[in-house]
Amino acid sequence: MALYSIAGDQLKPVQTTTFAQEAILERKHLQAMLRQDTSALGEDLLVLSEEFGQWQDSSRRIDLLCLDKARNLVVVEIKRTEDGGHMELQALRYAAMVSPMTLDQAIAAHARHIIHGVPEIEGPDLLIARDEILEFLELDDVEDAELTGDVRIVLVSADFSSELTTSVLWLLNKGLDIRCVKLRPYKMGDQVLIDATQIIPLPEAADYEIKIREQVEETRKVRTKRQEIFKRFWGQFIARSATHTDLYKQRTPTTDHWFSAGVGRSGFAINASLTEDRTRVECFIRLGKNNPAANKAAFKALLEKREAIEATFGGPLEWDELPDKISSRVYIDKLGAGWRTPEAEWPDIQDWIALTAAKLERALSGPIKSLSL
Template identity: 30%
Template sequence: MTYSPIGKLQRVPLREVWKHEAYDFTQWLQHNIDVLNDSLDLNLITADREQAAGSFSIDLVAEDEDGITYVIENQLEKSDHDHLGKLITYLTARSARAAIWIVSEPRPEHVAAMAWLNESLNADFYLVKVEAVRIGDSPAAPLLTLIVGPSVEAKETGRAKQELSERHEIRKRWWTALVSHPDAKLHAHITPGFGSWLGASSGIPGFGYWYSVTMKSCTAELYIDLGTGDSEQNKQIFDRIKESQASIDASISLPVSWERLDGRKACRIRLNLPGGYRSPEEEWPNIQFQLITAMNELEQALRPVLKSLSVSQ
């Protein structure tokens, strides 16, 4: 069988094709914007050179058929911080919806930065690698490869991260306010964190007093876990405490939820309250006052029972 000859793809130094970045490459791209469209699946229809952005000049400002503005920054060398800064500056100066950065060699840290920008900002960022290639004695041809681009998944990931960050920040404010309350003596020494739980030891190993908070509710509880790996021992301790249920319930102003949690290792005795960290912040003081009061009532009601257990153990 006879095969047709197949040429070998050769890379050509960029400066042999475009000697000057602004005068050669940028002008070439302005008149061959379809090459960029094919590589990025865009539909840019105009491209203007040296557009003003304050005291700077943007390499290219393009628009697609929907009138969306793209700023394009060209760099026929390794990516650097200076050009990344320019790209963001141009994007904001022109109120553009998208930014395209074309480089000969994208550094890993800039690949990560562009991916982060796609997740974090309401704009689209493209990082494109430019090469020149030829087969045999053919004229050099451009090869544009998308390294980083926007995607639905990236935007969803960015929104999820932002929501998580906001949730962490607001929960830390919630806990900071709670432990600062003068009646929150059990947890006054605890450093507020970002989580949904805040706990302190009862002074007896295996028994902890924990607060929890969600968007719309909060709890105060005794958490029972002796840490022996034997869930049955936790259940036995819970049952012994429950023998005093009548007196404990009578000394607490809220309904008490006795949760043996069969099938799980630990047990708990919990008080549930309405209102959480997504409640209006002006309502937090009242919600937290009720929560702290509930915790103090729970601790006082359980203190003699836990003391007797500690002595008997």
């Protein structure tokens, strides 16, 4: 696709260029920019490490090792060339090599990344890294944050050869979560523009393909008793919640301890979560890791309307700014009821979640949509 500028009543094509012509390098420029902001890759990722190479018998390094919201590792391989070289083969090796990584190892890798590769890490560094990972995953307890053991691959290049795309499509059809993102540079005066486009899988088919893969993945992921409990609980919850709210009608059961629904504005979610003996419904506020001020401003703006919000909700709510974290939350707990509660008593918990989520969404949707951020 071409890129155009508007000049009066005319479209003027913007000149294409190459990274080589603009002296834009892979590691120094492209990798550094993507490390600072992964949104060009089409999703919110936490960069665990850059140039990760903690291997015993190899000097190979992963450009960016990331974590996604589903607790999967993500290998990001970057090239500035017009064909991508053999990057899919490199990425497959890296994915295989990093697949045994545990949560503790991921925390250690992120700690080294935070302190810029210093080999010796100390307790405080590990705590900072752990908290950042929990914050990104929107979890309170490290016990709920264990990695899935799966590794996704994102290939980034100025363009891709037909041989590479054929390989990627075959891998995709075999169930490997792999995608290609094309970064096409343009020159507009003295300014270099980059058009970031996911070309595999095609965006038009991505939702369907992801849904099919998620169904297969959820079946395969049910490995432990706790995951089986969560999957069964949320499956029943979806059916029961339909009589109280439409928030969850398009969702599928998950093996996680939490369940989320949007409220019509990015950065705000109505979450339900279970611990052993506590059930929580909350509005979770996280507008982005690069804009903590906006997160806190949104929370404080809602807090100013607390009286009206709680009146609409029908009772008091807990308002937790989480001053040491990027995010904030407004929540209500049901104590003495959690995932260890006997299954015969689940309907009471599920009805409480559905009714409470509906009330919270009704109380907050208007104030959230009216926020000026």
